[in-house]
Amino acid sequence: MTYTRFAIYDAPIDDALAGFGATWLGWDVRTGSATRPADVPGLDDITMTPRKYGFHGTLKPPFKLADGRTLEDLKARAADLAGRCAPAVSGGLQLTTLGGFLALTPTGNLSGLERVASACVRDLDPFRAPASEVELARRRSASLSGRLAQADRTAWMNTARTHLPPLADRYELGSIALCGERPDGRFELIQRYTLTG
Template identity: 50%
Template sequence: MSYTRFAIYYVPPEGDLARFGAAWLGWDVALGQPADQFDIAQLDDVTMTPRKYGFHATLKPPFVLNAPHSFADLERAVALMAAGCAPAVCDGLALGNLGGFLALRPVGGTAEIARVAAQCVTDLDPFRAPAPEAELARRRAAGLSARQEALLTRWGYPYVMEEFGFHMTLTGRLPDDARAHWQAMTEAHLPPLPAPFRLDQIALVGECVDGRFEVIQRYTLSG
């Protein structure tokens, strides 16, 4: 399989939460294939934006592989990083509104989760090709703070390091008058959420030529 970009995700292990995410979005990122979506009116529409990424939390944003590094080089680097990175734990996950869309977010202290994400960004940065000017311009059009601009320049993405926020996206941006409805729909289908939540594995994922992402390999955090 040929991939256009790579990323490091947290993808929940096989179980109720992973099955919910696949059925909610209509795409199983772990298997790299469509999933039977819940029969809820307009669910296909409100999940259209996050569908291609699958149910996940981004730890290192999508990047083009930087020459002369090979895919095998990247795999070895991710395995080495995971072997030296300690797992992270927080009190749990909860459903909430994030900038107009629904997502699962951590409950309690998040410093350990941020540590894992920062290590993914920094340790694997040599494998990231510089972002093209068009992508940088698109990011800047959203209106960035001075710190976010600095992060974009250094790491190719403005929402890393102290600007990072772990989240597992469930919808696109919702109108104000629709959020309560979709929150209720989501809550009605969510399985019991982990408490505590343990981030003890990461996944190397690839973007297929159709723009959808799939898991290539999972790695246990064992540092």
Template identity: 40%
Template sequence: MTIAGEFQRYAIYYAPPAQAAWGGFVTRWLGWDMDTGAEVPQPEVAGLPLSLASITATPRKYGAHATIKPPFRLAEGMTRADLETACATFCARNAPLQLEGLTLVRLGRFLALRPVGDTAALDALAARVVEALDRFRAPAPEAELARRRAAGLSPAQQENLARWGYPHVMGQFRFHITLSGKLPKPALGAVEAALTGHLVPLLPAPFEIGDLALVGEDAAGRFHLLHRYALSG
């Protein structure tokens, strides 16, 4: 799918295949479909301690995804067409990946999907994406950098923020597909149990990454899938 127009920021994501049952569930769970650029009705899930809309309010605008290169504004002199060409070239030179599977995890008080087993090849691919496309990234505004520093970063994350504009890249990268916002501690177990019943049986094993997605953020802060590029190297 290709969408015309300019966006305020771009990013490189892993986006679940539209035809995959697990990806379809995550899209409906979050309530935003990046492929169609539209809200979708969220499912009725029994046993949730909070409304699904409130559970997913924070990650909804991003859609079902794992961040590979975080959102960035285009550098001066760069165009979306330039970025698209670079994405196509990069993906044509890099091979698809196969991992053991996906599993539901807690990341603090967030719920997410993480790969099972060795992620070294995936981590290396993400690092190559960040570096290869960094010439398209305009420097982050100072207010954004200050906000990230205020969150409390490790020395390695501080270094990443200064060099790459984002703390959780390179050695600090952890592939994850976010399923919730930060949940109250009493609610965490019930939401995890609901996902264990509805999503976990659908999760793939093995888990294959066959393409990367260029996405764009619209003026309302919602992300749209602009194009999938097959990893064919």
């Protein structure tokens, strides 16, 4: 498979949570396949933008490889990073609106999650090609699409709650997921690395 961009995600391992995300979005980033979406009127419209990324938490946003860098180099560096980075724990996840989007956000002490995310950004940045003006413009415009109108947020929060599995009061980030953007624009898992540092 040829990939146009790469990202480092927290792609949940928990089957119930990952299954919810795949059903809610209609795309399973773990398997790189479409799923039957939940039967909720309007869901397809509000998930059109995030669908291609799959259900995840971003540790290092999508990037193109810098000149002279290869996927094998990136895999080796990600494996090395995971071997030096300890797992992180926070309070549980909670359903919120983040910038007008529905999101599951961690609670409690976030220092461990921030430590892992910072390591991903810092250690893998030599693999990131500088963003072009076209990419920057796309990112700026994408931040406005898929946003829920203020009047609709409460209803969508309630709908999401009815589909969410029970959320634990403790969340552990025990691995990082190297994901790639396929030619069709959707992201899929390339390799998962257990944090063992």
